[in-house]
Amino acid sequence: MGRRVSYFFPLALTLVFLAAAATVANAMYNVESYGAKADGRTDSSAAFLKAWDAVCALNRPATILVPRGEFLLRNVLFHGEKCGNRNGITFQISGTLLAPSDYNVIGHSDAWIKFNRVTALSIIGGTLDAQGSSLWKCKNGKGGCPEGSTTLAIYDSDNVAIMGLTSQNSQKFHILIKGTRNAKLQGVKISAPEDSPNTDGIHVQSSSGVTITNSNIGTGDDCISIGPGTTNLLVQSIACGPGHGISIGSLGWSANEAGVENVKVRNVQFTGTENGVRIKTWARPSNGYVRNVLFQRATMVDVHNPIIIDQNYCPHNENCPHQSSGIKISGITFEDIHGTSATEVGVELQCSKSRPCSGITVDDVKLTYNGRPAQASCTNAACPRIFSRY
Known part of the structure; x- marks a missing residue:
């Protein structure tokens, strides 16, 4: 009775199929081709935004590929209102997106990775590591800390899918869905320690048609x-x-x-x-x-x-x-x-x-x-x- 339930085995086949389908049907844009470095030290924010601009210039489905390795990112905002591609953009992530270890770098912004006014977005696989432990220690101690940043925020968007994603050590909320219509979150894994403050797993607000299924969530808040x-x-x-x-x-x-x-x-x-x-x-x-x-x-x-x-x-x-x-x-x-x-x-x-x-x-x-x-x-x-x- 006390054993934790796991829901990931059927999803693994789904993710393999989706990744294969994306490879066959979509144009592929590797973030390393735009200067991203999988060394966990080089700031790859500009490279990710360049890849986003490239797929937004298309008028057909496209995939941004994040290969294995660790990619360091500061706060990144992917503008949907400036994106002309409404046919489906997929982030296919095999590696880890890593926030800076200094919590002040991203901790004063509302979100670390933010999508605003996007349509037909899919995020498949991968790990988001916000390295929030030093901020939790500050909040639980002397105070005077920034509020912290939500790891992944989706604002005012339509037809969003997040599948097989892992989010760990968020500074604040792990995933925020706000002002969004028709979002599907499946096979998500969220982890942060029990004493990490305000680290809600998934927060949904001002949104309709959202489904959250087959996921494992352990964190310090809801x-x-x-x-x-x-x-x-x-x-x-x-x-x-x-x-x-x-x-x-x-x-x-x-x-x-x-x-x-x-x-x-x-x-x-x-x-x-x-x-x-x-x-x-x-x-x-x-x-x-x-x-x-x-x-x-x-x-x-x-x-x-x-x-x-x-x-x-x-x-x-x-x-x-x-x-x-x-x-x-x-x-x-x-x-x-x-x-x-x-x-x-x-x-x-x-x-x-x-x-x-x-x-x-x-x-x-x-x-x-x-x-x-x-x-x-x-x-x-x-x-x-x-x-x-x-």
Whole structure:
């Protein structure tokens, strides 16, 4: 029960097929032909941008090839609005993209590798290593550090595929999908230590039609976090741990924030995580909402908060003390969730006093603590009958 689930074996054949198809059908542009050096020391940022400009000048599918080796990159921005190629651009990565070891080089920017307004982009294989350990040490110590940079950010784009990619040691978020339509993330592997701050695995916000499947995520924050404006999201076949679980939120910081709806989270194993499935909102006035959400077929292995709705989020009692969350939570289903809780309370529904939760369904949920049934704690929501109230 405690063994970590792996989903990569079927994907390997898929990646081999995709790489072979790209080689046959697409024009290939090797970054080394533009001056990139696979020595892990030479700044190859300009070479990658030159390769991008070359494929953008085409009017047919093209592939940027990153061969084996380590390629050092500073912050790079791939502009889609300046790219005339809408027929499909593929980054086929066999090697490792390496950030500078000095966290100040990229740590003051929002993203290390950023794509903006791209169409029909695929990123296949490879490793992104942001070398974030020195920044984590700074954040966990004396302070005065930069906020840190997201490793891979996709902004305002359409039809994006990220397959077989490994992201490790991110300074901040590993992968950010924002303002994007129709993105597919499959076979992603994300790793950072449990004590690395703010290293969310995948964050989705203001996006629709995103799927995240067959992936292994272990990090210091949420394995997957779901921000405002996210609709029609599917998360399926995920191994999460360490980390803070899969979270909708935090939501409701601003009064006119967009809502979250039509989210399905299926077939997930949580191992030793702080939370399992969670909805988290600020205790502040807001017109936002969370509705039509399904959490289905989840296995909990020694999870501190297997099922939690927290509408009283107000760290350090700053900017929201004694307030009530305005986020309306409705139509939430927890179904077929089993395993072990690391705390006595396995189901915690702490809903807003001004806008109580409605339409909460708990079906076939069996959680134990120290060999006995776990408890439920509920405020402004009906406790599941299958649990005794804490």
